[in-house]
Amino acid sequence: MEFKVNSKELEKLLSKIIPAVPTRTPMPILENFLFEIKDGQLTIYATDLEISLKSSLNIVTEDNIKIVVPARLLSDIVKSLKETTIHFKFMANKKINLVTDMGKYSISYLDADEFPEIPSVDADKSAKDINEVVINGLELRQAFEKSSFAMSKEEMRPAMMGTLFEFTDEGLRFVATDGHRLVNLLKKNIKAAFNQQYVVPERAVSVLLKILDEKDVKIHLTKTYVSFKLNDIELITRLIAQKYPDYSSVIPLENEFLMKLNTIDVHDSIKRMMLFSTSSTRRVKFSIKKDSLDISAEDLDIGASGEEKVVCEYAGDEIEIGFNSAYLNDILNHLSGEEEVIFKLHSATKAVIVEPVQKKENQDLMMLLMPVRLNT
Amino acid sequence: MEFKVNSKELEKLLSKIIPAVPTRTPMPILENFLFEIKDGQLTIYATDLEISLKSSLNIVTEDNIKIVVPARLLSDIVKSLKETTIHFKFMANKKINLVTDMGKYSISYLDADEFPEIPSVDADKSAKDINEVVINGLELRQAFEKSSFAMSKEEMRPAMMGTLFEFTDEGLRFVATDGHRLVNLLKKNIKAAFNQQYVVPERAVSVLLKILDEKDVKIHLTKTYVSFKLNDIELITRLIAQKYPDYSSVIPLENEFLMKLNTIDVHDSIKRMMLFSTSSTRRVKFSIKKDSLDISAEDLDIGASGEEKVVCEYAGDEIEIGFNSAYLNDILNHLSGEEEVIFKLHSATKAVIVEPVQKKENQDLMMLLMPVRLNT
Numbered sequence: 001m002e003f004k005v006n007s008k009e010l011e012k013l014l015s016k017i018i019p020a021v022p023t024r025t026p027m028p029i030l031e032n033f034l035f036e037i038k039d040g041q042l043t044i045y046a047t048d049l050e051i052s053l054k055s056s057l058n059i060v061t062e063d064n065i066k067i068v069v070p071a072r073l074l075s076d077i078v079k080s081l082k083e084t085t086i087h088f089k090f091m092a093n094k095k096i097n098l099v100t101d102m103g104k105y106s107i108s109y110l111d112a113d114e115f116p117e118i119p120s121v122d123a124d125k126s127a128k129d130i131n132e133v134v135i136n137g138l139e140l141r142q143a144f145e146k147s148s149f150a151m152s153k154e155e156m157r158p159a160m161m162g163t164l165f166e167f168t169d170e171g172l173r174f175v176a177t178d179g180h181r182l183v184n185l186l187k188k189n190i191k192a193a194f195n196q197q198y199v200v201p202e203r204a205v206s207v208l209l210k211i212l213d214e215k216d217v218k219i220h221l222t223k224t225y226v227s228f229k230l231n232d233i234e235l236i237t238r239l240i241a242q243k244y245p246d247y248s249s250v251i252p253l254e255n256e257f258l259m260k261l262n263t264i265d266v267h268d269s270i271k272r273m274m275l276f277s278t279s280s281t282r283r284v285k286f287s288i289k290k291d292s293l294d295i296s297a298e299d300l301d302i303g304a305s306g307e308e309k310v311v312c313e314y315a316g317d318e319i320e321i322g323f324n325s326a327y328l329n330d331i332l333n334h335l336s337g338e339e340e341v342i343f344k345l346h347s348a349t350k351a352v353i354v355e356p357v358q359k360k361e362n363q364d365l366m367m368l369l370m371p372v373r374l375n376t
Numbered sequence: 377m378e379f380k381v382n383s384k385e386l387e388k389l390l391s392k393i394i395p396a397v398p399t400r401t402p403m404p405i406l407e408n409f410l411f412e413i414k415d416g417q418l419t420i421y422a423t424d425l426e427i428s429l430k431s432s433l434n435i436v437t438e439d440n441i442k443i444v445v446p447a448r449l450l451s452d453i454v455k456s457l458k459e460t461t462i463h464f465k466f467m468a469n470k471k472i473n474l475v476t477d478m479g480k481y482s483i484s485y486l487d488a489d490e491f492p493e494i495p496s497v498d499a500d501k502s503a504k505d506i507n508e509v510v511i512n513g514l515e516l517r518q519a520f521e522k523s524s525f526a527m528s529k530e531e532m533r534p535a536m537m538g539t540l541f542e543f544t545d546e547g548l549r550f551v552a553t554d555g556h557r558l559v560n561l562l563k564k565n566i567k568a569a570f571n572q573q574y575v576v577p578e579r580a581v582s583v584l585l586k587i588l589d590e591k592d593v594k595i596h597l598t599k600t601y602v603s604f605k606l607n608d609i610e611l612i613t614r615l616i617a618q619k620y621p622d623y624s625s626v627i628p629l630e631n632e633f634l635m636k637l638n639t640i641d642v643h644d645s646i647k648r649m650m651l652f653s654t655s656s657t658r659r660v661k662f663s664i665k666k667d668s669l670d671i672s673a674e675d676l677d678i679g680a681s682g683e684e685k686v687v688c689e690y691a692g693d694e695i696e697i698g699f700n701s702a703y704l705n706d707i708l709n710h711l712s713g714e715e716e717v718i719f720k721l722h723s724a725t726k727a728v729i730v731e732p733v734q735k736k737e738n739q740d741l742m743m744l745l746m747p748v749r750l751n752t
Contacts, residue, residue: 073651073680080648095679102645103671103684105652269478272456275449276481295479303471304449308479 001090003042003061007081007100013044013055014075016233019207020046020053021071032068034115037061045118046071051204051237052118053211066112069096077105119236121220121227131221133167133192137230141212143174146365147185148205149330152178159242162199165226166244167192171362175247181327182247182368183334189362198226199244204237211235251368252351255344257316259288260357263341266293267332269308270325273297276306277325283372284325288345289318297325321348322374331367348374377439378465379418383457383476389420389431390451392609395583396422396429397447408444410491413437421494422447427580427613428494429587442488445472453481495612497596497603507597509543509568513606517588519550522741523561524581525706528554535618538575541602542620543568547738551623557703558623558744559710565738574602575620580613587611627744628727631720633692635664636733639717642669643708645684646701649673652682653701659748660701664721665694673701697724698750707743724750 014033022030025048034045043056067090077098078086087099090109098105121130144163152160157179164175172190176183198221211233218229221239228235273284276297287294291314296307331354335341338356345352354367390409398406401424410421419432443466453474454462463475466485474481497506520539528536533555540551547564574597587609594605597615604611649660652673663670667690672683707730711717714732721728730743 070678070680073678076651077648077682080644080651082644103648103682105648105682106680108679268456268458272453272479272481275452275456302446302449303484304446304482306453306479306481 001037001061001063001065002088003037003059004085004087005042005057005059006083007078007086008083009057010086011075011078011081013057013232014071014078016211017044017046017053017055018071018075019210020048020051020235022048029068029110029114030116031071032110032115033071033074034112034118035065035067035069035109036112037063037065039064045115047116047118048203049116050201051207051235053207053233053235054118055233065090067109068112068115069109070107073107077107119225119238121222121225121236131167131192131194131196133172133190133219133221135172135190135217135219137212137215137217139187139190140217141209143185143187144205144209144212146334147174147176147183148202148209149334150176150178150181150183150367151202151205154178157242157245159199159240159244162201162240162244163205164244164247165198165200167194167196169195175244177245177247177250177368180324180370181331182250184247184251184364184366184368186364187362188364196221197244199240199242200226201237201240204228204235208235250351251366252344252346252353255346255350255353257288257314257319257345259293259316259343259345260313261293261310261341261343263332263335263338265310266295266341267329267336269295269310270329270332272308273306274325274329276304278302281372282324282326283322283374284328285374286319286321286323288312288314288316288321290314316345319345319348320374321345321352322372323352323369324372327369331369335367377413377437377441378463379413379435379437380461380463381418381433381435382459383454383462384459385433386462387451387454387457389433389608390447390454392587393420393422393429393431394447394451395586396424396427396611398424405444405486405490406492407447408486408491409447409450410488410494411441411443411445411485412488413439413441415440421491423492423494424579425492426577427583427611429583429609429611430494431609441466443485444488444491445485446483449483453483495601495614497598497601497612507543507568507570507572509548509566509595509597511548511566511593511595513588513591513593515563515566516593517585519561519563520581520585520588522710523550523552523559524578524585525710526552526554526557526559526743527578527581530554533618533621535575535616535620538577538616538620539581540620540623541574541576543570543572545571551620553621553623553626553744556700556746557707558626560623560627560740560742560744562740563738564740572597573620575616575618576602577613577616580604580611584611626727627742628720628722628729631722631726631729633664633690633695633721635669635692635719635721636689637669637686637717637719639708639711639714641686642671642717643705643712645671645686646705646708648684649682650701650705652680654678657748658700658702659698659750660704661750662695662697662699664688664690664692664697666690692721695721695724696750697721697728698748699728699745700748703745707745711743 036043045054089097166173171188174185215231293310293312298305340357421430465473542549548566550561591607596603660673669686669688674681716733
């Protein structure tokens with residue numbers, strides 16, 4: 001059995017599949033690609049048991065075959081070649097010879113028996129009905145970029161280790177939170193024929209961020225799996241089987257004190273204050289008076305401190321409030337495209353809302369940050 | 377006591393001094409800059425006990441003072457500021473206040489008593505005479521770039537952990553070797569009034585690579601120290617107090633078989649073969665016949681192998697010879713600017729010389745690589 005393929009075409013395909021190959025795994029079989037050749041089509045799969053990627057290529061061959069090949073070695077070989085034709089020859093001794101006009105390379109393959117089954121949304125038996133929605137790739141990427149940083153890394157509450165996709169009458173809402181900060185992004189232009197919540201795990205989001213492009217993405221959702229069909233590649237992931245916490249209950253509705261700030265000014269100041277908030281609390285203090293914000297931080301261990309004045313528009317009660325400087329920096333990083341931001345406050349102990357002043361069409365973006373105590 | 381300084385000017389100066397600050401040290405005092413203010417000049421020092429860097433800045437102040445300040449914190453603060461004037465104010469409570477139009481920062485300082493003495497070549501008591509030579513900064517950088525990779529990392533033979541500066545009648549020779557490969561670079565246009573050997577430690581070379589520019593470098597050498605005076609900064613390093621091994625005895629004189637290769641062709645091939653030479657020997661095999669070089673490698677652990685043919689000009693005896701692919705890759709990396717290279721061979725067990733075909737004016741560059749055994 002043999003076939004030929006262009007090296008650059010194969011390289012492009014492998015580079016899109018390889019993000020699903022785990023770097024460290026107790027199951028060495030997962031460090032392989034599954035090659036399935038059927039009816040003149042080569043389909044390549046990779047999985048880490050949570051997410052799977054697959055993509056296909058038309059080839060000229062008579063035979064059908066299903067084997068596994070070492071993912072990183074094959075990918076490295078193909079990447080190292082100039083543009084050329086690679087002639088794959090499957091030998092009887094469990095070797096594949098790759099012959100090019102430069103030379104000949106030989107790698108071992110294994111039978112596909114041990115490779116785990118790749119789930120397919122269509123074959124998901126638990127699915128009474130499959131929901132479908134189409135989202136532009138760039139819009140999906142931008143939603144993940146704005147929200148994914150706030151997902152939790154702690155395994156205590158598995159649902160918070162994913163991003164909530166909430167389909168509502170208003171549009172599609174993306175929510176991510178780790179209990180300290182929360183991002184709530186409503187895309188009003190993404191409407192579906194169903195109202196439902198799904199929690200997509202962090203690894204699926206981070207792999208999607210690597211492969212999403214400007215093309216439309218077809219999304220199929222069942223109770224257990226979601227599949228993202230891009231132009232030439234499909235990602236299937238298990239959904240997190242836990243109910244997402246009731247995020248709306250933590251969003252304060254009556255934060256009546258509004259502080260308007262130039263985003264770059266306050267962000268630059270926070271970056272400097274991070275140099276002085278290196279202790280475990282990473283605390284930075286905001287002292288807010290009429291039209292004046294004093295930001296300060298102090299590191300008692302190294303005997304260093306900093307304080308700056310930032311111009312703001314503020315007319316509420318005087319407030320002193322503390323934040324984790326790293327979390328605030330994260331939030332401002334993800335609002336860096338905005339000229340001005342507004343902080344909505346109520347008191348030193350209540351969650352603060354941070355939003356862009358300039359609203360985007362079809363989009364509501366809200367970030368929430370819990371304060372830290374000042375008197376510890 | 378106080379003074380003012382432009383933030384960008386200070387940033388530039390600190391960024392040149394900070395490479396001498398050790399990242400991990402059992403002596404926390406070395407994580408500080410020494411600030412010496414004397415007669416209207418601020419001189420900043422850093423040292424890791426092996427190398428020292430110093431640089432000066434004119435300031436307006438009446439007082440003289442000698443203190444130490446946390447190097448990374450100060451450097452990070454200054455870097456984080458926009459261009460502005462920093463007003464340094466030394467307070468009685470061992471604090472320095474840095475006041476700018478943005479805000480006020482406070483850091484702790486210590487007395488300079490505990491800071492180690494910075495050696496000075498002029499004050500080196502062991503120096504009966506001080507040798508001096510001037511080298512263009514770019515030429516010195518280029519010599520280090522070509523040779524420094526071959527220095528040994530093993531503490532068994534301390535001299536080989538440095539680069540040999542050998543001043544001879546022919547010019548200045550740079551030699552670096554770890555026993556497996558050797559670089560021998562003669563700069564014929566750098567002549568000195570003395571013939572002498574000095575061994576400069578690795579850390580001095582790597583810091584110089586960060587700070588050398590196109591300006592001339594004044595070098596002062598004693599038996600114990602060498603100082604490199606750049607435009608606005610001086611590096612002083614202890615010399616390695618061991619005799620450098622007799623490198624010339626390992627350079628074969630009668631390698632009569634010459635193989636000429638296109639540098640990119642052979643280098644690309646070696647890079648691919650490295651994928652198949654991942655075992656401990658990292659062995660790649662050259663099978664050399666008339667005008668034909670077969671390069672091959674095999675990894676028995678993973679059952680993979682590769683072989684390629686590279687066009688060459690060769691008219692000697694047929695030879696099969698093995699190399700460590702990583703070392704050969706290093707050598708070819710450092711000859712990547714050369715269109716063609718020549719391999720000078722004698723037998724499968726004798727050192728091989730690799731040289732550029734096109735000689736540069738005023739320069740002899742020779743690399744040497746020990747073969748590895750094929751029958752293991």
